[in-house]
Every structure is written in C-alpha cells, then in structure tokens.
Amino acid sequence: MSELFRFELVSPEKLVLAAQVLQAQVPGTEGDFGILSGHAPVMTSIRPGVLEVTTRSGNAKRFYVRGGFAEADPEGLVVLAQQCIDLEELNTSDLQIEINNLKEDVVDANSDEQRGKAQFALDRLIELQAALDL
Amino acid sequence: MASLKELRNRISSVKATQKITKAMQMVAAAKLRRAQEAAEAGRPYANRMDKVIASLASKVGLDEGAPRLLAGTGRDDVHLLLVATAERGLCGGFNSNIAKLAVADANELLSAGKEVKILCVGRKGFDVLKRQYRDRMVDGSPIDFKQVKQIGFAQAEGVGRQVLTMFDNDEFDVCTLYYSEFKTVVEQIPTAQPLIPAKIIDDADEDVAMAGADAAYEYEPDEAEILADLLPRNVMTQIFRALQENAASEQGARMSAMDNATRNAGDMIDRLTLEYNRSRQAQITRELIEIISGAEALN
Numbered sequence: 315m316s317e318l319f320r321f322e323l324v325s326p327e328k329l330v331l332a333a334q335v336l337q338a339q340v341p342g343t344e345g346d347f348g349i350l351s352g353h354a355p356v357m358t359s360i361r362p363g364v365l366e367v368t369t370r371s372g373n374a375k376r377f378y379v380r381g382g383f384a385e386a387d388p389e390g391l392v393v394l395a396q397q398c399i400d401l402e403e404l405n406t407s408d409l410q411i412e413i414n415n416l417k418e419d420v421v422d423a424n425s426d427e428q429r430g431k432a433q434f435a436l437d438r439l440i441e442l443q444a445a446l447d448l
Numbered sequence: 449m450a451s452l453k454e455l456r457n458r459i460s461s462v463k464a465t466q467k468i469t470k471a472m473q474m475v476a477a478a479k480l481r482r483a484q485e486a487a488e489a490g491r492p493y494a495n496r497m498d499k500v501i502a503s504l505a506s507k508v509g510l511d512e513g514a515p516r517l518l519a520g521t522g523r524d525d526v527h528l529l530l531v532a533t534a535e536r537g538l539c540g541g542f543n544s545n546i547a548k549l550a551v552a553d554a555n556e557l558l559s560a561g562k563e564v565k566i567l568c569v570g571r572k573g574f575d576v577l578k579r580q581y582r583d584r585m586v587d588g589s590p591i592d593f594k595q596v597k598q599i600g601f602a603q604a605e606g607v608g609r610q611v612l613t614m615f616d617n618d619e620f621d622v623c624t625l626y627y628s629e630f631k632t633v634v635e636q637i638p639t640a641q642p643l644i645p646a647k648i649i650d651d652a653d654e655d656v657a658m659a660g661a662d663a664a665y666e667y668e669p670d671e672a673e674i675l676a677d678l679l680p681r682n683v684m685t686q687i688f689r690a691l692q693e694n695a696a697s698e699q700g701a702r703m704s705a706m707d708n709a710t711r712n713a714g715d716m717i718d719r720l721t722l723e724y725n726r727s728r729q730a731q732i733t734r735e736l737i738e739i740i741s742g743a744e745a746l747n
Contacts (some may be wrong), residue, residue, distance in 0.1 A: 322492075322497065323493050324493045325601070326490055326601040326604075326685060326688050327486070327489060327490060327600065327601060328489035328490070329489065329492050342668065343666055343668075343669060344669060354666065355665040355666065356665065356666045356667075356668060357500075357665050357666070357667050357668070357674065357676070358667070358668040358669075359669070359673075359674050359677045359678070381681060382681070383500070383674060383677075383678065385500070387665075390460065392496065393498075394493060394496055394497065394576045396601065396605075396684075397601070398680060440519075
C-alpha cells in the first residue's frame with residue numbers, strides 16, 4: 315500500500331535505529347502525527363511519549379522518546395531524542411519496582427541535593443509510565 | 449658501590465613496577481577502544497544538532513527578542529570557565545595540559561579586568577586550579593564522576609542543568625568549556641570552546657545548501673519556540689561531547705604514558721642487571737685472588 319522511506323532515530327549515545335520503514339507515528343508537542351513517505355518538510359519538537367514505526371515486514375516497533383525534535387522531508391524522517399528506550403526491552407513490573415524504590419529514596423534522602431536528584435529521576439519514570447498507559 | 453643484595457632488591461622492585469605499568473597500559477587500551485566507540489556513536493546527534501541550531505538561528509536572527517543562550521546577556525563581565533578533566537592521574541600531561549590552558553585564559557581575563565569563576569568537572573583539574581584560584585571556585589568541590597563507569601548523557605545533563613541554573617540566576621555572562629579533543633592515541637589537543645552564548649558554525653557552503661533545503665520547512669511550533677527548547681539541550685549535548693572526547697583522550701594519554709613507563713622500566717632493568725652481573729663477577733674475582741694469594745703464602 316505505501317512506500318518505504320528512510321527513518322533514523324538518534325540518541326546522544328548512539329544511532330538507535332536506521333531503517334527503511336512504512337510509517338512512523340511521532341509524538342509532537344502540538345499533537346501526534348503520522349508520517350508516510352514523501353511527507354512535506356516539517357520540523358517539530360517532541361514531547362515525552364511513544365514513537366511507533368512500522369517496519370518493512372509490517373511489524374511495529376515502539377520507543378519511548380523524551381526531549382528533542384523530529385525533522386521530516388520527502389526523503390525521510392530523522393528523530394533526535396535526548397532519551398530513548400526500546401519498549402521491547404522494558405519490563406513494566408521492573409518499572410513499577412524502580413518507581414517505588416525512588417519514592418523511598420525521596421523520603422529517605424538526607425540532603426536537599428539527594429532529594430532533588432531522586433525526585434528528578436522519579437518524575438522521569440512517572441512520565442514514562444504515563445506515556446505507556448496512553 | 450651498592451651491594452649485590454641491594455641491586456637484587458632494586459631489580460625486583462623495578463620489575464614489579466614494570467608489571468603494573470604494563471597492566472595499566474593494557475587496561476587503558478581496552479578502555480580506549482570503548483571510549484572511542486562511544487565518542488563516535490555520539491557524533492551523528494551532535495552534528496545534526498549543530499546544523500539545526502545554525503539554520504534556526506539564521507532564521508530567528510540576533511535581534512532583541514533572541515534567546516539569551518544564543519545572543520548572550522549583552523555583557524561579558526563575568527566569565528565562567530567550565531574545566532573538564534579526569535578523575536585519575538597517571539595519564540601523562542592530560543590533566544595538566546587542560547588546566548594550563550584554563551589558567552592562561554583565566555589570567556588573561558583577569559588582567560583585562562573581567563571577573564572569573566571556575567567550575568570543575570573531575571577532581572584532577574580542581575586540585576591544580578584551586579591552588580591558584582581558591583576563592584574563584586564555584587562551590588567548594590568539583591563535580592565528581594568517580595563512581596561513574598561510563599559517561600552517559602545523564603551526567604552531562606546534570607552538569608548542564610547546573611550551568612543553566614547559574615546562567616538563569618545571572619551568575620555569569622559568558623561560559624567557556626575546557627576539554628581535550630581526541631585526535632589520535634598519541635595526540636590530544638586541549639581545547640577551549642565557547643558554550644554560552646552558543647557558537648554558530650559558519651560554514652558558508654553548508655549555509656547556502658541548508659538555506660535552499662530549509663526554505664520550505666514548516667515549523668511546529670514556530671522557529672523561536674523550537675530554538676528556545678533546543679538551546680538548553682544544545683548546551684548539554686556540547687558538554688556530553690566534551691566529556692566523551694575527554695574520556696577517549698584520557699585513556700589515550702594514559703596508554704602512551706604507561707607505554708613509555710614500561711619501556712623506561714625495561715631500560716632500567718637492563719642497566720641494573722648489567723651492573724649486578726659486573727659486581728658479581730668482581731666479587732668472584734676478588735675471592736679467587738684471596739684464595740690464590742693465601743695458597744701462595746703457605747707455599
């Protein structure tokens with residue numbers, strides 16, 4: 315039905331995925347949008363959420379992305395995300411355990427600095443959990 | 449002349465040292481490869497970030513409404529030097545070269561009547577700089593990554609947040625980042641990079657190409673808003689890149705320093721062994737002479 319186009323997902327640590335895909339669903343700050351091949355040039359920042367791409371074989375790959383932007387042109391789509399997690403590698407029960415641990419850390423922290431750090435990490439994970447429930 | 453026993457002891461102690469330096473060299477070589485790979489893997493992100501910021505900045509322009517991270521505060525009275533060094537020593541001139549560059553710049557700024565503040569990432573640079581600029585150090589201590597095995601973006605984010613908070617509180621006007629650029633295993637170049645206000649890469653050819661390609665881009669939300677969102681991220685990306693370059697440089701410097709040390713230890717062992725054998729021979733000869741002259745006296 316639709317044609318393949320080039321898709322790249324880049325995080326600061328590495329090039330997470332570079333592949334030919336059929337479709338991509340991007341969480342933009344002003345709303346989610348889908349991209350097919352031959353899209354008009356557009357550039358948007360992204361909000362924390364789930365990025366979904368449909369690969370050549372029709373399988374969907376899902377990533378949690380946070381902070382960054384997406385750049386689409388007729389040749390392809392490039393997403394730069396400050397943080398990026400492959401949802402296949404993520405275990406929801408582990409996530410819940412991690413959140414609970416961090417909540418304890420926030421309560422137990424004995425300095426403002428430690429508390430701030432734990433709270434920051436906790437907020438990130440809660441954000442992630444919220445994004446997954448959508 | 450040292451006794452035979454003393455020489456033996458020295459030889460064995462130098463041999464032990466050589467084993468350690470050899471081991472450190474091999475560890476550094478293994479770590480270097482990892483650090484180098486990490487630095488290379490991070491490049492696409494940083495490069496693209498640079499390009500996008502450059503193209504956005506050329507659109508938004510540097511008029512009054514421009515974000516402060518791009519245009520600066522309009523003054524350059526207070527300078528923050530962000531000095532990134534290693535946590536450990538024994539890596540040749542790596543740490544001191546970065547510190548030396550920072551000190552030279554700091555002195556220049558001070559003699560020009562500017563205010564200088566220094567924030568250190570890594571204990572080694574802090575130890576050197578605090579001797580000279582104790583009262584100019586931000587906080588009493590460096591940002592410490594001793595516990596961190598591999599530098600991730602999270603660390604850079606932490607440093608970046610601290611710098612941005614200081615900037616928002618008007619604690620400085622200009623920020624420069626000091627780190628060591630990784631050229632080759634034996635060549636690391638201490639580098640000073642302007643961090644705030646952001647430096648826009650002015651590559652004429654690229655700009656023309658970009659302008660053409662970007663003409664039809666639709667921005668959502670508008671350019672200024674994306675730029676305001678990206679600039680703080682850019683600070684963190686730059687810091688991250690510097691930390692990664694530093695990590696690779698550190699291991700490279702350590703590897704060549706330890707290689708030299710191993711070779712020197714080898715030379716020393718050779719020399720000591722020669723001396724040891726000589727004095728052993730001398731002793732044997734002396735003993736023989738004593739026996740022979742004793743026997744002759746009896747006859």
